[in-house]
Amino acid sequence: MEAVSASHGAFGPLLGKLTTLLADECARLKGVRREIRSLRSELASMHAALKEYTKLEDPNDQVKTWISLVRELAYDTEDVFDKFIHQLGSGSNHGGFNIAGPPVVDPRLHAIFADEAHLVGVDGPRDDLAKWMLEANNLSKGCKVLSIVGFGGLGKTTLANEVCRKIEGNFHCKAFVSVSQKPDVKKIIKDVISQVACEDGSTKDTIDWDEKKSIAKLRELLENKRYLIIIDDVWSTQAWHAIKCAFPENDCSSRIIATTRIIDVAKSCCLSADDRVYELEALSDLHSRRLFFKRLFRSEEDCPEMLKEVSNKILKKCGGLPLAIISISGLLANRPAIKEEWEKVKRSIGTALEKTNSLEGMSSILSLSYNDLAPHLKTCLLYLSLFPEDHLIYRDRLVRRWIAEGFISEERGQSKQEVAENYFYELINKSMVQPVDIEYDGEVRACRVHDMMLEIIISKSAEDNFTTVVGGGQTSLLNHQDSIRRLSIQHIDKKLASELANVDLSHVRTLIVMPSCCITHLPSLDRFEALRVLDFEGCVDLKDYDMEGMDKLFQLKYLGFRDTRISKLPAGIVMLGNLETLNFEGTSVRELPARITLLTELRHLIGRLNKLPSGIGGMRNLQLMPRFIITMQETDVLKDLGNLKSLEGLDVDLGDEVSCEDKRCEKEAFLSSLCKLGTCKLRSLEIKSKYCGSLDFLDSWSPLPSSLQRFVAAYRDSFTKLPKWITPALINLADLWICLTELTEDGLLTLGQLPSLLRLQLRLSKKFIATVQVISFPNLKALNFSGTAQAYVSFAKGSVPKLESIEMPFNASEAKANGFYSGIEHLHCLKLAYIWCNEDGTLPERKAAAAAIRKDADANPNHPEFTFENEPWEEDNEETGAGDEEK
Numbered sequence: 063m064e065a066v067s068a069s070h071g072a073f074g075p076l077l078g079k080l081t082t083l084l085a086d087e088c089a090r091l092k093g094v095r096r097e098i099r100s101l102r103s104e105l106a107s108m109h110a111a112l113k114e115y116t117k118l119e120d121p122n123d124q125v126k127t128w129i130s131l132v133r134e135l136a137y138d139t140e141d142v143f144d145k146f147i148h149q150l151g152s153g154s155n156h157g158g159f160n161i162a163g164p165p166v167v168d169p170r171l172h173a174i175f176a177d178e179a180h181l182v183g184v185d186g187p188r189d190d191l192a193k194w195m196l197e198a199n200n201l202s203k204g205c206k207v208l209s210i211v212g213f214g215g216l217g218k219t220t221l222a223n224e225v226c227r228k229i230e231g232n233f234h235c236k237a238f239v240s241v242s243q244k245p246d247v248k249k250i251i252k253d254v255i256s257q258v259a260c261e262d263g264s265t266k267d268t269i270d271w272d273e274k275k276s277i278a279k280l281r282e283l284l285e286n287k288r289y290l291i292i293i294d295d296v297w298s299t300q301a302w303h304a305i306k307c308a309f310p311e312n313d314c315s316s317r318i319i320a321t322t323r324i325i326d327v328a329k330s331c332c333l334s335a336d337d338r339v340y341e342l343e344a345l346s347d348l349h350s351r352r353l354f355f356k357r358l359f360r361s362e363e364d365c366p367e368m369l370k371e372v373s374n375k376i377l378k379k380c381g382g383l384p385l386a387i388i389s390i391s392g393l394l395a396n397r398p399a400i401k402e403e404w405e406k407v408k409r410s411i412g413t414a415l416e417k418t419n420s421l422e423g424m425s426s427i428l429s430l431s432y433n434d435l436a437p438h439l440k441t442c443l444l445y446l447s448l449f450p451e452d453h454l455i456y457r458d459r460l461v462r463r464w465i466a467e468g469f470i471s472e473e474r475g476q477s478k479q480e481v482a483e484n485y486f487y488e489l490i491n492k493s494m495v496q497p498v499d500i501e502y503d504g505e506v507r508a509c510r511v512h513d514m515m516l517e518i519i520i521s522k523s524a525e526d527n528f529t530t531v532v533g534g535g536q537t538s539l540l541n542h543q544d545s546i547r548r549l550s551i552q553h554i555d556k557k558l559a560s561e562l563a564n565v566d567l568s569h570v571r572t573l574i575v576m577p578s579c580c581i582t583h584l585p586s587l588d589r590f591e592a593l594r595v596l597d598f599e600g601c602v603d604l605k606d607y608d609m610e611g612m613d614k615l616f617q618l619k620y621l622g623f624r625d626t627r628i629s630k631l632p633a634g635i636v637m638l639g640n641l642e643t644l645n646f647e648g649t650s651v652r653e654l655p656a657r658i659t660l661l662t663e664l665r666h667l668i669g670r671l672n673k674l675p676s677g678i679g680g681m682r683n684l685q686l687m688p689r690f691i692i693t694m695q696e697t698d699v700l701k702d703l704g705n706l707k708s709l710e711g712l713d714v715d716l717g718d719e720v721s722c723e724d725k726r727c728e729k730e731a732f733l734s735s736l737c738k739l740g741t742c743k744l745r746s747l748e749i750k751s752k753y754c755g756s757l758d759f760l761d762s763w764s765p766l767p768s769s770l771q772r773f774v775a776a777y778r779d780s781f782t783k784l785p786k787w788i789t790p791a792l793i794n795l796a797d798l799w800i801c802l803t804e805l806t807e808d809g810l811l812t813l814g815q816l817p818s819l820l821r822l823q824l825r826l827s828k829k830f831i832a833t834v835q836v837i838s839f840p841n842l843k844a845l846n847f848s849g850t851a852q853a854y855v856s857f858a859k860g861s862v863p864k865l866e867s868i869e870m871p872f873n874a875s876e877a878k879a880n881g882f883y884s885g886i887e888h889l890h891c892l893k894l895a896y897i898w899c900n901e902d903g904t905l906p907e908r909k910a911a912a913a914a915i916r917k918d919a920d921a922n923p924n925h926p927e928f929t930f931e932n933e934p935w936e937e938d939n940e941e942t943g944a945g946d947e948e949k
Contacts, residue, residue, distance in 0.1 A: 066468040068441040068528045069116040071133035072140040073109040075468050077102060079143060105139070108132050119433065130527065130544075137547060141569055141592050148616050182356065183349030183384075184217070184224050187342070191221070192228040194338060195317050204336070205309065205316040211328035212342035213493040213512060214431045215385030218321040221342060222292050225319060233290040233317070240294045243434050245301045251276040251308050254291065258283055277308040288314040296322040297434060299330040306331075323431055323493045344382025351377060353384065357391040372404045379408065379451075379513045386514045428518045431494060440522075441469050442485050443494055446511050447523040448531065448550035448574050454498060456508045457486055459599075459622070462643045462666060466594045466619035467548075467572060502821045502844045502867070503796060529572075533558055533579065548572040551579055559583035568592060577601055587611035597622035599645075604628055613637035624648050624668075636660060645669065646688075665708075679705035685743075686711045692732050693717030693725045700728060704735035711746040712739070716757075729759050736760070740767030745794075748774040756782065763787045771818075772797040778849065779803050779827055790815035799823040801849065807832045814838030814861075825849035831876055833885075836860040847871060852902070857885030865889050869896040874903030874911040882914035887921035895919060898931035 064074025080102040112132055115125050191208060208225075210218045223238070230236050237257035239250050248271075255276065271279070291309065296302050302320065309318060320331045328339045345353065354377055355362040365373060376394075380386040390407070397403045435443065442464055449455055461482035464470050470478045470485070489495045490506060494515065499507040511519070523529040527544040533553030549570050551558075567589045575584065577600035588611030590596070596618060598604050604626040612634030619640050623631070625648035635644070636657040644661075646669035658664075659677040667681075669688040674695055678687075679702030692700065692714055703709075714732075717725070736747075744767055751757050757780045766787055771794050775781065780801040788798075789812065796818050802809075805824065810832050813822060821844040829852035839845075839862045847853055847870035854876035868889070877884075886895060897915055899908055912930055919928040 065438065065471045066441070067437050068444045068523075068526050069133075069437045070109065070112055071136040072468075073105065073112065073133075073136045074471075076136055076140045076143065077105055077109065079140070079147075080105070105136070108135075116437070134527065134544060137569060138545065144592070144617055182353040183345045184221060187221055187340070188224045188228060191225045191340060195225065195229055196232060203313040203315050204311050204334075205318060207318045207320060207331050207334070207337040209320045209322065209328040209331040209337070209339045210342055211322050211325055211339060211493070213344075213383070213496075213515075214323055214428050215383045215514070216342045216344065217384045218323075218342055219294050220384070222294065222319045222321050226290060226292055229317075230290055232288070234287040234314075235284075236290040236292075238292045238294065239305075241296045241301055241305065243297045243430065245297075245304070247301075247304045248273040248276055250305060251280055254308070255280050255283065258287070258289065280308045281310045284310055284316075285312055286314065287312070287316075289316045291316075291318045293318060293320045296320050296327055296331070297324065299327055302327060302331055325491045325493070345384055345387070346382070347377075350380065350382050350387060353387050354380075354391050357388065358395060366399060368401045369399060369404060372401055372408060376404070376408050381513050383512065383514055428515060431492065431515075432518060432522065435492065435494070438469065439485060439488055439492075439494075441528075442482075443489055444519055444523045444526070444528045445469070445548070445572075446495070447516065447520045447529045448548060448572065449511070450552050450576065451513050451516060452510065454508050454510060455495075457483070457506060459624075459645070460509075461486055463572070463595050463597070463620055466642060468594070532561075533576075545569040550574045550576070551584070552576045554579040554581075554583045556583060559585070571595065573597070575601055581607040588614045590615065591617075593618050595620040598626050599624045600626070602627050609634070616640065619643065619663075621645070623651075631655060639663065642666065643668075674699050674703075678702055681706065683708055685709060689713040689715060691715045691717045693728050695728060697727050697731045700731035701735060703732070704738035706739065707742045709739055710743050712744065713746075713748045715750040733759060733763065736763060736767075737765070740770065741765055743769055745769055746772040748772075748776075749780070751775065751777045751780050755779070758782055761785050761787070766791055768792070768794070770795055774799045775801060776823075776825070777801055778825065784809040784812060788812065788816075790817065793817055796820045801825040802827070804828040805830055811835065811838070817841070820844070822846070823848070826853065829853065830855070831873075832856075833858055834861040838862065839865070843867065845870070852900070854880065856880065856883050857888055859885065859888045861885070862889060864891050866891050867894045868892065872897050872899050872911055872915060874899055874907040877911045877914065878903070878907050882911055884915055884918045886915065886918040889922060889926075890924055892922055892924055892926040895926050896929045896931070900932070 064070075064078065066072050066075060080098055112129060115121060115129055118125065121129070191210075195206070195208060210222055212218050226236060226238070235258040237254045239253050241250065251273070252271065258280075289309070293302075293305060296305075306318075309316070320328070322328050322331070325341075328341075331337070332339050344350075351362055354373065355365050359365045376390060377387070380390060394404060394407060397407065432440065432443070445460075445464065445467070446455065461470075461479065464482050464485070465478050470482045472478055473481050476484070486509070487506070490497050490509065495509040495511050497506040497509055501507060520529075520531065527547060529548040529550065530546045531550045531552060533551050533555075545566065547569060549567075549572065551574070553576070554562075562585050567585060568591050570590050571592055572595040573590055573593055574595070574597045575581065579601065581598075581601050581603050584607060587596075587609060591614055593615050594617055596615065597620070599622045601607075602625070604623070605628050609632040612632045613636075614634075615638060617640060618638050619642045621635070621638070621641060621644050623644075623646045627649060628646070629650040631646065631651055631654065633655065635641070636655050638661065640663055641661050642663055643666040644664060645666070649669065651669060652672045654671065654675050656675060659675055659680055662681060663683060664681055665683050666686045667684060667688055668686055671688045671690045672694055674688075674690050676696070676699060678684075678699065682705070684706050685708050687706070687709065693716060716729075736744075740763065747767075747770065749757060749760075757775055761781075763785070764787065766789065768791075770792060773788075773795065774797075776799050778801050782803045784800075784802060784805065788795075788800075795816055798813070798816070798819060798821070800823070802824070803826075805826055813819070814834065815838070817840065819839060819842055822839075822842060823844075823846040826847070826849045829850065830847075831854045833856045836858050837860060838858075842862050842865055844867040845862070845865060846868075847855060850871070852873055853871045854873040855870055868886075872884070886892065899911055903911070915930060916928070919926060
C-alpha cells in the first residue's frame with residue numbers, strides 16, 4: 063500500500079483500502095461491489111494524472127487549482143471511508159494545460175561574480191584550502207579533488223571561486239562549470255572546452271560533437287596540462303562520474319573543486335586518500351554581524367541604537383547563512399531606517415520570500431534543494447513545519463509520527479521503522495535539516511531546521527494545505543478556506559479559541575500542542591475524530607484539560623503525554639484499538655489501566671511503572687516497554703514477559719533495599735524470560751541495581767542473546783567478574799557499559815575480541831594493570847575506564863586501530879615499573895584523550911608519568927586534544943624546591 067504524501071494526499075492508502083474492501087465479505091452485498099470498483103477506477107485515474115502534474119517544476123494556476131481540489135477530495139474521501147468501516151465493523155481527460163514557464167535564471171550567478179570587497183569570513187577557509195591545494199610535499203602528482211559540501215546559501219560557490227582566484231597562477235588553464243539538477247553532460251564538457259581551448263581553432267565547430275567526441279577532445283586538450291576546474295552544484299554521484307571521466311590523470315598535479323549540498327555526493331567525489339571533503343559551516347556571530355552591518359551602515363558602530371535590538375533578531379533568523387544576510391540586508395536597505403519598519407520585515411520574512419523581488423534569488427536557491435527531493439522526502443520534510451523555530455526535533459519521536467500519519471511504507475524487507483529512519487538520515491545527507499547530538503556510532507539523536515529553510519517549507523506546506531500553524535503570530539484561521547489536515551497550536555488564548563470554535567476540525571490528522579499554550583482553551587477532543595497523531599509533550603498544565611472524548615479517536619496511532627506531569631492516563635485510552643505509540647515518560651503515571659493489554663497494536667509503551675499489568679505477555683507487537691521494578695512484580699507477570707517476541711528494548715530496576723535472597727523467585731522468573739527474549743529481537747538491555755547489589759544471577763543467561771547491541775549495568779559492583787555470556791560470539795554487541803568488582807587480563811582479551819564493539823565503559827573496583835594487545839578491539843571508537851585510581855592500561859602497537867576517544871586513570875608507580883610506556887602515540891585515530899593521575903606514587907614519579915604521557919600524546923600524528931587532570935606542578939610543592947637544593 064502506498065503512503066500518504068504531501069504531493070498526492072491520501073490517494074495511495076485510499077486506493078489500497080478500496081482494493082481490500084473489494085475482497086471483503088461486505089462487498090458481496092448487492093450493488094456495492096460495482097460501486098466500489100467504479101469509485102476505485104475514477105480515483106486511480108485521478109491519481110495517475112495527479113502524479114504527472116506534480117512533477118511539473120512550474121505549473122500554471124489552472125493546474126495548481128486542479129491539484130489542490132483533487133488532493134483535498136482524496137483526504138475527505140478517506141476520512142468518510144474510515145468512518146464507514148469503523149461503524150461497519152466495531153477520468154483521463156483533464157483539459158489542456160499550458161505548462162510553459164518563464165526562462166530560468168541561474169540563482170548562483172551572484173556567487174560566481176561576487177565582489178571580493180564584499181566578502182566576509184572567507185579568508186580563513188580560503189587560505190587553508192589554497193594551502194592544501196598547493197602542498198608541495200605530496201608524494202602523488204596525480205589529480206586531487208577538493209569537495210566543498212554544505213547547506214544551500216552557505217557560500218560554497220563563493221569559497222570555491224576564492225580558492226581558485228588565489229591559486230590560479232600556478233596552473234596552465236582553469237574552467238568553471240555548473241552542473242545543476244538535470245545535467246547535460248555534453249553541454250558541460252563543451253563549456254569546459256571553450257574555457258581551456260587552444261588557439262589553433264580546432265575547437266571552434268563543436269556544435270555537431272556528441273558526448274563521446276567531446277570527452278575525447280577535452281582529454282586530449284588537458285593531457286599535458288596542469289588544470290584547475292570548478293565543478294559547481296553536483297547533485298548526484300552519477301553526474302559526478304559522468305563528468306569526472308573527461309579529466310585525465312596526467313601526473314601534472316591538477317586540481318578539481320566540486321561543490322555539493324549532499325554529503326554522500328561529496329564523499330563519492332573524494333575516493334582517493336589524497337582527496338579532501340570540506341564541510342562548510344555557517345558564519346560565526348562576529349562575521350554575520352560584520353557582513354550585515356557592512357552592507358547597511360558600513361560598520362556596526364554606525365548602526366542607530368534603536369535598530370540594534372531588531373537587527374540582532376533578524377541576524378538570529380538568518381542563522382549565519384551568508385545568502386540570507388545579503389538578501390535581507392538588501393531588502394532593508396530599501397526601507398526607512400525606522401524600528402517599526404524593520405520589525406515588520408522580521409515578522410514577514412516568510413511572506414517576503416515569496417513576494418519580494420530582492421529575495422527571489424534566495425528563495426530560488428533554497429527551493430532547489432527542496433525540489434530535488436523525492437516525493438516521500440518532501441512529505442516528511444513538510445511535516446517539520448509543524449514545529450517552531452529552533453525547536454529540537456528528536457529522531458525517535460519524529461519517525462513514529464511519520465509512521466502514524468501513514469507517510470511510510472515497508473520497503474525491500476525493511477520495517478517501517480527502518481525505512482522512516484533512513485528517510486531521516488537522507489534529509490540530513492541532503493543538508494535539509496541540521497543534525498544535533500551525534501553519538502559515538504554516528505547515530506543522530508535529533509535535528510533542527512534552519513530558520514530560512516523553515517520559512518520555505520512553511521510556504522510550501524501552506525501552498526499544499528499540508529499543515530496549519532496557529533498562535534504566536536502565525537496564521538489566522540479566519541480566512542482559512544480549506545479543511546485543516548495537520549494543526550500545530552503554538553499559543554492559544556481566548557481569541558484563537560473563539561476562532562477554533564467556528565472551524566471544522568473533523569479532518570485534522572495531526573494535532574501538536576506546544577507547551578506555551580493555555581490548555582484549557584483547547585477545543586474538546588471529540589471534535590478531532592480523524593486524528594492519527596496527538597501530542598501534548600511539555601504541556602505541564604494538561605491536568606486542567608478535560609480529555610473526555612478520547613475514546614472517540616478510533617484512528618489514533620500516536621499519543622504523547624511526555625513531560626506533562628499528569629498522574630493518571632485518560633480512561634478512554636483503552637478504546638484506542640489502533641494505538642501504536644503511548645509515551646508518558648516524565649509524568650507521575652505509575653500505573654496503567656487494567657484493560658491496556660487489549661491494545662494489541664501497541665509497539666512503543668514508554669514511561670515508568672511500579673507494577674506491570676497482568677496479561678502483558680499478550681501484547682505481542684510490543685517493541686519498547688516502560689521501565690519497571692523487578693522485585694515489585696508478581697512472578698507470573700515476570701514469566702509472561704518471555705512471550706513478548708517482538709520486544710527490542712528493556713530497561714529495568716532491581717528495586718529498593720530488600721534482601722536479595724527474599725526476591726530469588728522474582729529474579730529467577732525474570733532470568734527465565736530474559737533467556738527467551740534473548741533468542742528473539744532483544745537489542746538493548748539496561749539494568750539498574752543501585753540497592754539490590756549483584757547481578758551475578760544473570761551469569762547463566764543462555765542461549766546467548768544473539769541480537770543484543772547494547773548492554774548497560776552501570777551501578778558499582780553490578781557483577782563480580784565478566785559474565786560468562788559476554789563472549790566474542792556476541793557479534794552485534796556495539797555498546798557495553800558494565801561495572802565489575804575485578805577484571806582479569808583474560809577478561810580484557812575477551813572484550814577485545816568483540817567484533818562490533820564501538821563503545822566500552824568499564825567501572826572497576828579493584829586494581830587493574832594490563833596492556834591492550836595487538837588486534838584487540840578492531841572497531842572500538844570510545845573507551846572509558848573509571849571506578850578505581852589503581853589502574854594502569856597501556857596499548858600495544860596495532861591495538862584499537864579506530865579509537866577516537868579515551869578516558870582513563872594513570873597510576874604513576876605502576877607506570878614507572880613499566881618504563882612509563884602508554885602506547886598513546888600508536889592510536890592514530892585518537893581525537894580526544896582525558897587522563898587523570900592518581901595521588902599514588904612519589905612526586906617525581908607523578909611528574910615523570912605526566913611528562914611521559916604528554917610526550918606520547920605529542921608524538922601521535924593525529925594530534926589529539928589532550929587533558930591531563932591532577933598534574934603535579936613543581937612550583938606548587940615546597941618539597942620540590944628542597945629536593946632541587948639538595949641536588
